[in-house]
Amino acid sequence: MIDHARDLESLREATDRLLGAAAALDNAAVAEPSRLPGWSRGHVLAHIARNADALLNVLEGRPMYADAATRDADIERGAPRSLAVQLADVRNTADRFRHSADRPADWSRVVTLRNGVTDTAARVPFRRWVEIELHHVDLGIGRDLEDLSEEFTGREIEFLAERFSGNPEVPSLTLTAPDGRTWRTGRRDGAALAVTGPAPDLLGWLAGRRDGAALDHSGGPLPALPPL
Template sequence: MTTPAYDTEVLQAATERLLDAVREGSPAVAEPSLLPGWTRGHVLTHLARNADALVNVLHGRPMYENAQARDADIEAGAARPLSEQYEDVRTTAAGLAEVMAGLTDAQWRETVALRNGVTDTADSIPFRRLVEVELHHVDLAVDYTLDELPGGFTDRAVGYLARRFSGRSDVPALELRAEDGRSWTTGALPASDGERLVVVGGPGALVGWLAGRSTGSGLTASAPLPTLPAL
């Protein structure tokens, strides 16, 4: 069982890995990232604004003013020099860490409002942020790949991503099976015959597909894999 203190420690280490990669690799921010339509500058700006947004959540404010404002902020910051991007990600991550460090046990258990009507408890925030940091580190294309995601992260991320798709009518009924025997169900409710599309693979391969970062490399399935909607 994890705790907010543990999750914030893991998040800090992941954030430092990303910042070190940006500082040492000096990636060209105008070059494409692995996300269609986004440069590396878009990814870095999104990470900074996401940290600000999670501070808003923990203070009981709307995560973003609205979807249009969120997108406009990312677009406006995407072309900034790398040095500005780096400092923005670093300082906003530190600001989020400071707010989380000040939460009491009772505050961690409170319900918070996220985007699109989603609610959760505050203690989910560190892992939600970890998902952003780890996946967008891969998206930056700075010598960090899906295969290098920590096992402790991918083990939990399969369940997290499966919950994100649970009950959605635009996702077929799925049963995800890890090679160690664990399984998760997600997507729409199965038809009357109860059958689900069975997808089998390691947690890293499952995370890559569920997160839209792969087309299913390393997975086997009982039928052709569908294209999942964006998270």
């Protein structure tokens, strides 16, 4: 069961942790490449801020983004800013999102995200938490997938497995972590390819952050997953 209030508190803690770590950078470091191909750390920070605005739009019943071109242009425009401006933007947009989420609301209502994707409002705080945690890792400033909590990692694997479930481009897969947790995803027909490995590596592969080299898939090759 989704507990949006608990997720909002976890989101607050993750945001504070990211801001604290990023505050140790300087303007030159913000301009350096992140772990995301083609993006500087400034791109990542600008995206984090604009995503808060976008998910605020979702909570308040507006389109998440005006369109894809506007989304991309906003990130490009924000990427070269100084560290102080970047951090203030991330902090202020996080505060606006939290202020909206703290208002009484029907958290069971259905909301619309990008590309017509729908979800319940109660899952929006977790979606935002994912953005903060994964992009903190993407900044390349000392946090990695292994540092994420077991709860978060398992929930995000489940979330991504659900996202790829039934996708005709993804063969049937069974994902298993060393502690026995198992997730099923991909097409619903045919024998499932068993993929096993540490939960951070499973998450990294599903989220496009790792190539799957640390995973065991002796029954066949790892498929190329569609972009998120």
